[in-house]
Amino acid sequence: MASEIMLELNGINVYYGKMRALWNISLNVKEGEMVALIGPNGAGKTTLLNTIIGAVQHSSGLIKFQGKRIDNLETYKRIKLGISLVPEGRLLFPELTVIENLIMGSYVKRGDKNRMLNLVFSLFPILEKRKNQIASTLSGGEQQMLAIGRALMSNPRLLLIDEISLGLAPKVVDILYKVIRELNSSGTTILFVDQDAGRAIEEAERAYILEAGRIVLENSTNNLSKDLILKKYFGTEEF
Amino acid sequence: MIGITPRNAMLAILLALLVIFPLLNVGTYWLFILFLYFIYFVLTSMWNLLAGYSGLVSLGQPSFIGIAAYTLGVLLMAGLPPYLCIIISGVTAAAFCFLISFPLLRMRGIFFAIGTLTISEALRVFFTNFKPTEETAIWGGAGIPILARVSLTELYYIALFICVISIFLLRYILNSKFGLGLMAIRDNETAAYSCGVNSFKCKLYVFVIVSFFTGIIASIFYLFQGHVEPFSVFGISWTMIMLIAAVIGGIGTFEGPFIGAAIVVFLHQMLAKFAGLSLIIEGIIILVIILIAPKGIMGVIKRKA
Amino acid sequence: MVPFEVLVGSIILGILLGGLYAVIGLGLSLTFGVMKIVNLAHGDFLVLNCYLAYSCMSILGIDPVISLLFLVPAMFAIGFVLQKFMLERSLRIDPNAPLLVTFSISIILQNLFLLIWTPYSRGLITSYSLISLKFEPIRIPLIYLIDLIVALIIVFALRAFLKRTYLGIAIRASSQSWKAAHLVGIDTLKVRAFALGLALILSALSGVFIGLTLPFTPTSGVNYLLIAFGVLMIGGVGSMIGSIVGGVIMGLTQTLSGVLLGAGWQIFFSCIVIIIALLIRSERIVKGR
Numbered sequence: 001m002a003s004e005i006m007l008e009l010n011g012i013n014v015y016y017g018k019m020r021a022l023w024n025i026s027l028n029v030k031e032g033e034m035v036a037l038i039g040p041n042g043a044g045k046t047t048l049l050n051t052i053i054g055a056v057q058h059s060s061g062l063i064k065f066q067g068k069r070i071d072n073l074e075t076y077k078r079i080k081l082g083i084s085l086v087p088e089g090r091l092l093f094p095e096l097t098v099i100e101n102l103i104m105g106s107y108v109k110r111g112d113k114n115r116m117l118n119l120v121f122s123l124f125p126i127l128e129k130r131k132n133q134i135a136s137t138l139s140g141g142e143q144q145m146l147a148i149g150r151a152l153m154s155n156p157r158l159l160l161i162d163e164i165s166l167g168l169a170p171k172v173v174d175i176l177y178k179v180i181r182e183l184n185s186s187g188t189t190i191l192f193v194d195q196d197a198g199r200a201i202e203e204a205e206r207a208y209i210l211e212a213g214r215i216v217l218e219n220s221t222n223n224l225s226k227d228l229i230l231k232k233y234f235g236t237e238e239f
Numbered sequence: 240m241i242g243i244t245p246r247n248a249m250l251a252i253l254l255a256l257l258v259i260f261p262l263l264n265v266g267t268y269w270l271f272i273l274f275l276y277f278i279y280f281v282l283t284s285m286w287n288l289l290a291g292y293s294g295l296v297s298l299g300q301p302s303f304i305g306i307a308a309y310t311l312g313v314l315l316m317a318g319l320p321p322y323l324c325i326i327i328s329g330v331t332a333a334a335f336c337f338l339i340s341f342p343l344l345r346m347r348g349i350f351f352a353i354g355t356l357t358i359s360e361a362l363r364v365f366f367t368n369f370k371p372t373e374e375t376a377i378w379g380g381a382g383i384p385i386l387a388r389v390s391l392t393e394l395y396y397i398a399l400f401i402c403v404i405s406i407f408l409l410r411y412i413l414n415s416k417f418g419l420g421l422m423a424i425r426d427n428e429t430a431a432y433s434c435g436v437n438s439f440k441c442k443l444y445v446f447v448i449v450s451f452f453t454g455i456i457a458s459i460f461y462l463f464q465g466h467v468e469p470f471s472v473f474g475i476s477w478t479m480i481m482l483i484a485a486v487i488g489g490i491g492t493f494e495g496p497f498i499g500a501a502i503v504v505f506l507h508q509m510l511a512k513f514a515g516l517s518l519i520i521e522g523i524i525i526l527v528i529i530l531i532a533p534k535g536i537m538g539v540i541k542r543k544a
Numbered sequence: 545m546v547p548f549e550v551l552v553g554s555i556i557l558g559i560l561l562g563g564l565y566a567v568i569g570l571g572l573s574l575t576f577g578v579m580k581i582v583n584l585a586h587g588d589f590l591v592l593n594c595y596l597a598y599s600c601m602s603i604l605g606i607d608p609v610i611s612l613l614f615l616v617p618a619m620f621a622i623g624f625v626l627q628k629f630m631l632e633r634s635l636r637i638d639p640n641a642p643l644l645v646t647f648s649i650s651i652i653l654q655n656l657f658l659l660i661w662t663p664y665s666r667g668l669i670t671s672y673s674l675i676s677l678k679f680e681p682i683r684i685p686l687i688y689l690i691d692l693i694v695a696l697i698i699v700f701a702l703r704a705f706l707k708r709t710y711l712g713i714a715i716r717a718s719s720q721s722w723k724a725a726h727l728v729g730i731d732t733l734k735v736r737a738f739a740l741g742l743a744l745i746l747s748a749l750s751g752v753f754i755g756l757t758l759p760f761t762p763t764s765g766v767n768y769l770l771i772a773f774g775v776l777m778i779g780g781v782g783s784m785i786g787s788i789v790g791g792v793i794m795g796l797t798q799t800l801s802g803v804l805l806g807a808g809w810q811i812f813f814s815c816i817v818i819i820i821a822l823l824i825r826s827e828r829i830v831k832g833r
Contacts, residue, residue: 075727076730080729085727093720095720096720107710290640296640296644342823349582350825354819354822358819360815361816364808364811478647486644516655522648525645525648530634533634
């Protein structure tokens with residue numbers, strides 16, 4: 001399969017003040033892939049996703065989306081091109097209703113609003129049921145669904161998801177992954193982060209392991225075993 | 240204590256000059272100018288301590304000025320000696336401050352500013368409409384005369400004295416744990432709180448101290464002025480003086496008020512003939528400085544260093 | 545004591561005036577909600593419109609309501625530019641800097657009014673602003689009824705804008721989480737500038753009708769700023785119903801204190817209401833946002 005490279009990072013460095021958060025990150029995600037980004041706390045996974053969407057400034061390196069350079073573009077332009085981020089902590093608009101939150105997701109791409117709304121409601125029927133409810137009154141799982149739904153409203157070709165399962169019950173996580181798999185099989189490229197490394201490896205076809213701001217391993221998930229990952233986390237074995 | 244450094248020696252000489260100054264017979268005009276400078280300086284450095292160092296932007300300092308001035312007038316009418324009146328006026332202002340602190344200090348920045356402004360306006364309107372006796376009505380609103388004749392020279396020395404005390408106090412506070420706590424509160428109140436800084440107590444202390452000195456220096460000024468009227472004592476012009484002096488000099492700096500107060504005294508004398516225009520010009524100056532050189536003159540100097 | 549009809553009349557006028565006062569409060573609420581800035585010159589911008597309408601009337605003979613046709617876009621432009629070029633910069637310097645900036649603007653405006661239009665109180669007097677309607681012993685100036693109707697129209701229009709348009713929802717969204725707003729591609733700077741422009745439009749609309757209803761002087765701005773505070777404190781940020789309740793309370797405070805104690809005391813009682821509301825709210829505000 002000669003899949004197009006959808007997302008490419010080359011030598012990305014990010015500093016928070018004097019502290020270096022990302023060291024020369026290079027990775028790529030091919031069209032239609034479902035790729036996991038795993039690593040211990042503070043490794044820089046959130047920083048990485050935020051850099052891709054443009055919420056965080058990088059100091060050097062390139063980001064290319066579908067062959068076009070995007071690292072010099074504003075966030076809204078990247079959204080327009082087809083990238084969307086489901087952020088860590090969901091970052092919903094707490095006092096807006098479910099449907100208002102979703103509408104905000106289509107702020108940059110208004111033409112598809114109704115179509116995407118139908119899609120989101122068909123993927124997450126509970127959101128339609130609660131569409132006039134204030135976002136902050138939803139349960140954790142529903143909020144995550146809303147966050148994903150909002151990110152989908154801009155009809156992204158590449159969906160970035162930060163911390164899919166954080167703080168959620170296993171049953172809810174199952175539902176979420178089911179929806180994400182559905183999205184992936186209908187063509188959406190997914191790059192996601194999950195604290196639950198084991199689950200992430202199960203769901204993804206390829207994984208990057210990030211540690212202290214560096215990529216320490218990249219492989220197809222067939223070749224990665226849970227034991228190996230755990231050993232890496234606890235640092236008892238060098239790769 | 241205070242070491243013998245070249246800098247301190249220069250300051251001591253400066254102080255000596257200021258003390259000798261009235262004896263040089265340079266004329267009442269210049270005596271008045273320096274007197275005004277001391278007044279503006281204390282007001283400004285106190286406001287700066289609140290806003291610049293503690294993050295409490297008070298738009299209601301006139302409350303303390305007015306309360307102190309009225310206390311002064313009333314006590315003088317009752318026959319008490321001027322020096323005692325000055326002290327009691329300061330205490331009264333501080334007591335009022337203590338009272339309003341409990342609700343006010345619980346509020347966040349913007350609401351604190353609104354609260355202080357509201358109280359100040361309330362007092363102004365109250366005293367403008369409150370006409371308890373025939374005498375007060377003569378002066379327009381609740382205006383009262385200051386029944387004491389203290390010479391400008393004497394007032395000059397009193398003001399200078401308060402000035403020097405406030406400088407030492409400021410120096411002491413800023414170099415102490417208390418001062419550190421204040422600045423921590425200014426920068427991030429939640430973080431300060433979690434470090435064990437009792438933010439309410441700190442803010443209360445600084446607010447009361449500031450109001451005390453504000454009250455004292457206001458009494459000294461109105462002893463010179465000779466009469467107390469609501470629109471004068473509770474007027475927004477006092478706030479403008481503190482604001483413009485602090486901003487020009489450099490908010491949150493120690494040296495800022497020294498420079499700022501001098502510039503404001505100078506400005507006031509220059510703009511005296513353009514009565515209507517002067518406040519407009521001062522407003523424009525504040526805007527320009529905040530937008531172009533937000534750290535004021537001290538900021539520019541420190542950048543060059 | 546005050547005759548009964550006068551008292552009842554005051555109560556009715558206070559309620560009618562409450563509509564406009566709610567609009568004044570909403571303007572302040574917009575900027576505060578979106579930017580956490582209190583525009584201390586809010587009342588003075590309102591009075592600016594009174595004076596501009598006054599001059600339009602006295603020099604060009606244009607009815608104040610007609611002059612809104614260019615006051616509204618002019619005010620929007622001023623608000624937009626003010627936010628974009630002055631307040632944004634000052635926000636970056638220090639969260640308290642906008643207070644000082646708007647305070648200075650307030651002083652500048654008040655003294656400009658003094659210089660150009662003298663301290664004498666003025667009013668927008670037209671053929672319809674003097675008509676009184678008689679209901680048995682009570683007389684109600686027609687303008688107060690017009691004020692209420694206009695205010696309600698404005699409130700409903702504003703509500704529709706904030707709930708049904710992309711920009712309106714974006715304004716509310718930005719006030720809740722600018723991070724999230726940035727993430728969905730909202731240009732938060734433009735939103736803030738638009739919000740201030742909108743707030744000034746509200747002050748233009750309310751200004752003209754206030755000018756038709758009550759006399760104004762160069763320092764009237766402070767009075768309206770305090771009224772706006774009161775509405776904001778009582779009604780909360782962004783609540784339409786809250787603002788109307790707040791507006792009515794402030795209106796009643798004004799008219800009743802004016803009639804029972806005299807015009808000079810009105811501001812004092814506005815202040816008392818604000819202080820009480822601040823006391824009640826301070827708990828919630830300190831814990832909440």
